[in-house]
Structures are given as structure tokens and as C-alpha cells.
Amino acid sequence: MRYTAKLKVKPKSVKDITNGYPLISKDAIENDEEKIEEGSLVQLVDSSNNYIATGYYGIQNKGIGWVLSRKEKEKIDQTFFAKRVREAVEKRAKFYATEDTTAFRVFNGAGDGIGGLTIEFFAGFYVVNWYSEGIYSFREEIYQALNDTADPRGVYEKLRFDKNGQYVDQDDYVSGEKGEFPLIVSENGMSYAVDLNDGAMSGIFLDQRNVRKALRDRYSEGKTVLNTFSYTGAFSVSAALGGATETTSVDLAKRSLPKTIEQFAVNGIDYESQDIKVMNVFDYFRYAERHALKFDVVVLDPPSFARTKKKTFSTSKDYTKLVKNTLKITSDGGLIVASTNTASFNMKKFKTFIDKAFKEMNKRYEIVEEHQLPEDFTVPHNFPEFNYLKVVFIKVLN
Template identity: 60%
Template sequence: MTNEFTIKLNERESEKVRKGYPLIEKDAVKSQALPNEEGALLKIVDQSGAFLAKGYYGIQNKGIGWILSTRKEEIIDRDFFVRRINEAFSKREQLFEDGNTTAFRVFNGDGDGIGGITIDYYDGYYVFTWYSEGIYHFHKQLYAAFEQVTSFKAIYEKKRFAKQGKYVEDDDFVMGSRGQFPLLVKENGIHFAVYLNDGPMVGVFLDQRQVRKRIHDQYSEGKTVLNTFSYTGAFSAAAALGGAVKTTSVDLAKRSLPKTIEQFSVNGIDYEAQDIVVMDVFNYFSYAKKKNKRFDLIVLDPPSFARSKKHTFSAAKDYTGLLQEAIEITERQGVIVASTNSSAFSMKKFKGFIKEAFRQNGRKYKIAEEYSLPDDFKTTNHFPEGDYLKVCFIQLD
């Protein structure tokens, strides 16, 4: 077992830990010496030296590590990881038994007791995503614990702890039998082609499962649908299968065209009857207005930050403007699905963006439904930043 390195927190930060806050923030330890290498186990104490928690040292965004246990006697070893993984699996039993869904999250970082790591399931294959060198220090113990808990076809891994959070290029395969890709998985009966061996993103964002289901079940039949920042067209496939008259998928990335064609094709949808446009979304808004195009349903799911040759988009600064663009090409009684994965602001502030966009456009609206993360993306009330997804179904007048 690695020796513990002691860090002392002030009263304000100590109280946050006592209340269950799992992240050790950089500002809480900026005047202290820190371990020489990430992965060191931390003993966290208050100003009087009284024990608060055990954690590990790992640089991730605004944190320098995560709390692992508030039990002084708990040993951080393979058995500890076995317990955490077992607990997480027990909470996903219903999903494992659902034959219509074969892709979901089985371990969600701090929500399941180990910040800095997520584990996703794809029909017998698992993907571990590591968010700091600190947690990756324990990868052998975690993989050994995982083998003890469950069987699998193979394990793949994604390392997202290079400078500025960029992806670490490496062979993603870890153990088991290498898969044949694309691998076809199901989500509420919809098929998605995924690639576990091709960079940081596999082809579908699992946190939007509930939203895609509502679009399919309730909002698509007989509608014209615009899917912006469409990536591989997952929302478009859900809408088409839900009875949309036509879908239009818009994304700047050139590979979005073949990827979206593939998602339509694996679901038996005639992709030639759909529109797939490789274009900057903001340029497409201008084009749509010029051509007098209108849509019954518009999906806005931009990245938190994006940059093209002519535009820079930050969800925290620019979402109101993005919504204004969408409002202008939405039919009367239409719906905008406004979504963001930014943890930089709350749902309350997000609704403020919506209110301001409609005020400036002079149209009335109501929020018909709202969503956050699905249950498999387990979070804790003590760390609201972890519940990053905010989705509003906006009904226009």
C-alpha cells in the first residue's frame, strides 16, 4: 500500500468534506506542499489535525484529487475497489436485464465512490475512461478488482489526462478478445454502431438515452426535424424511427457524413431520404433563414466549447445567441430541445439563457419537460457539479 501524504484543510473546506463534498479543490491546498507524483494516497485532516477522510492525489480540472473514504480504518486496496464496483453493478441490475438496451454506464466516478474514472458497458465489452494520472496509478488494482467482480468479452480504455484535458493517443485495448467494429448495441430498441478502438468518443453519448427516447416516443411523428451539432446522428436516427417526415443533420466535422449514414443504415432507415449537411451550424442557420426553411423540432446539443474558422462557441457565454438563431427557424407550435453538458452553470442559469433568448426574439414559450442525467450516471447531492446535463423541451407559441 502506498504511504499516505497528509494535507490540512481550513475550516471552510473541512466542513465541505464533512458534508460529503468529494473533490479536493486546488484552492484548498494552494499554500501547502503536495506529493511529488500523482497517485499518492492522501490523509486529509482539519486545522486541529483531526482525521477527515482518505483520498488520492490526481490533477483534474479544478481539483487535485478525490475523497475515497471517510472511514479512518479503511484500507485503499483491491478489496476496496471490489466493494465499490460490486455496489455499482447492483444498482444497474435492471439495465443488465433489459434486452432492448445493451449500452449504458456501470460506474460513474464520484457518484459511485471513486472520482476520476467512469466505466461504460457495450454488450459485453467495457470501456474504462481515466481522467487523471492519479487515478490511473491504480489501474492494475482496478482491473484486477473488475475481473473479480464480472466476466467480459474485452476491456478498452480511454486516457483523458494529457495537458488541457486532451486525449492520450494509445492502443485502447486492455484485455480479453479484441472486438470486431463497428459493434452494434441497442438503446431502447434503437441500434447504434460504436467503435471502442477509435479515439476518445465511441459514436454515441450514453447520457442522452432518456432524451432520445422522448424524441422517438413523443415528439417526432409527422415532424420535420433539425439536429444541430449532430455528431453521428443519434438524435436523427431516433427521430426518423419515431416517424419524422424528414430529418436534417448538421455538423462541421467531415466524418459526420459517413457516421450518420451508418447510424441510419443499421436501423434500416433510407439515408438518402434524409438530409445530412457538413457545415458550420451557425452558417447553416443563415442558410436556412435565407431559404426560408422552418422545422417543427430542433435539437440543440452543442459541446461546452467549440471553435471553427469563423466562430468560437462557449456554452456559458453564447447559448442565448444560439437559441435565438434556432427560434427564428422554428415553426409555430414547434419544439426546441435545448441541451448542454456544461458543468459551469446550473439549470436555473440555463433557464435564464432560455428566458433571455425568447425575450429578445419576442416569442412566447413554455418548458414542457426537463431532464438531467439518467440513473446509471449516478451522482451525489453533495457534488452538484457532477450532475452536468441540462435538457429542456421548449414548446413555442
């Protein structure tokens, strides 16, 4: 039997939680919660001790837990988790039935009723991401629910709650068949190599699926494409398959070179005909400007925060400068694909960074396409702040 604590919600936060807000923030709670163990169930009540919701205690970013139910008599047990996982799997039925896409998100945290947990599908294998010790304490119930519902080929996990902010170095295999990596998955007919047992990342960010398709289908043919912060070169692959005359991939991480070569190879693209640079993106901007290089399309998908020996990059502080640097090497009439996964501001705010950059560079622009999270990344209803992905396709007019 799990210990259940009672947490009193401040009056200003009662309405939000009652209306469906899923995150339990420290600021929303009146009484001291520091002695509660991770994984404990918590009953949220108002100042008159009236029931509001049931959740679990688990420290994650700005929160101390997540709401699981607003039904006072609902038990948080195996049946509860089985129902949530089953509903999520059924919601993705069309993804399971699609042959040209074999990688997608099956369970998206609070959007599917259990904050702090995501599950991804890769050609029959599942990767379960745990974002706090609290949710990880329910692993037996959740793995049982996944096995009963989805019949996984094999299961891997990622523990993302190390107290030092670093990924836990471990063998990620959990159960079922052990994968042979790289595993080749399909995305809208494109191929990508993934490794489910190689640290924090798999090799592809699934939330950018629709953006890669748009780049391939509508914006690459006959174009030169620069892919900055390129990671494993997924955008470069989509551009090349869309008919780009040349792609340039730039990332500081040394492993980006072999990983990008691998992604080109599994798509039958001669990597030697593409340009892959292992260097700081801002150094590359200066290099490109010195050599009078211009690109028809530039993809900007920086991490929310990054630190090198020379400087620190923060999306909220530095995105305007990033766009200004990009404009110097973008052809007139060219396209900038500006993206961020920073959850601390919304699309409207993101566009102000872009607008400021263009005004300071005395350039005009037109936003021709926008994207946020794809359909399989379900977000809590009426709370758009959980829709963290923001992507705009910007045409440079002069």
C-alpha cells in the same frame, strides 16, 4: 506501499468534505501540495490535525484529487476497489437484465465512490475512462475488480489526462476478446453502431438515452426535425424511428457524414431520404433563413466549448444567441430541445439563457419536459452540481 501525504483543509472547506463533497480542490488546501506524486494517497486533516478523509492525489480540471473514504482505518487496497465496483454493478442490475438496452454506464466516478473513473458497458464489452494520472496508477486493482465482478467479454480504455489537453493516441484494447467494429448496441430498441477503439469517442453519448427516447416516443411523428451539432446522428435516428417526415443533421466534422450514414443503415433507414450537412451550424442557420426553411423540431446539443477558424463558441456566453438563431427557423408551435453538458452552471441558470433569448425575440414559450442525467449516471448525494446534463423541451407558443 503507497506514499501517504497529509493535507490540511482550510476551515471553510472542512464542513463540505465532512458532509460528503468528493472533490479535493486546490483552494481547499492550506499547505503546498505540488511535490506530491500523482497516485499518492492523501490524508485530509483540519487545522488541529483531526482526521477528515482519505483520498488520492490526481490533477483533474479544478481538482487535485478525490475523496475515497471517510473512515480513518479503511485501507485503500484491492478489497476497497472490489467493493466499490461490485456495488456499482449490483446497482445496475436492471440494466443488465434489459434486452432492449445493451449500452449504459456501470460506474460513474464520484457518484459510485471513486472520482476520476468511469466505466461503460457496450454489449458485453467495457470501456474504462481514466481522467488523471493519479487514478490511472490504480489500474491494476481496478481492472482486477472489474474482471472478478463483471466477467467482461473484453476491456478497452480511454486515457483522458494528457497534459496538453489532447486525447492520447493509442490502442485502446486492454484485455479479453478484441471487438469487431462497428459493434451494434441497443438503446430502448433502437440500434447504434459504436467503435471502442477509435479515439476519444465511441459514437454515442450514453447520458442522452432518455432524451432520445422522449424525442422518438412523443415529439417526432409527422414532424420535420433539425439536429444541430449532430455528431453521429443519434438524435436523427431516434426522430426518424419516431415517424419524422424528414431529418436534417448538421455538423462541422467531416467524419459526421459516414458515421451518420452508418447509424441510419443499422436501423434500416434509407439515408438518402434524410439530409446530412457537413458545415458550420451557424452558417447553416444563415442558409436556412435565406431559403425560408422552417422546422417543427430543432435539437440543440452543442459542445461546451468549440473553436473554428471564424469564431469561438462558449455555452455560457453564446447559448442565448444560439436559441435566438434557432427561433428564426422554428415553426410556430414548434419544439426546441435545448441541451448542455456544461458543469459550470445549474439548470436554473441555463433556463435564464433560454428566457432571455425568447424575450429578445418577442416570443412566448412553455417548457414541456426536462431531463438531467439518467439513473445509471449516479451523482454524489446532496451535490447537484455533479449532475451536469441539462435538457429542456421548449414549445414555441407564438
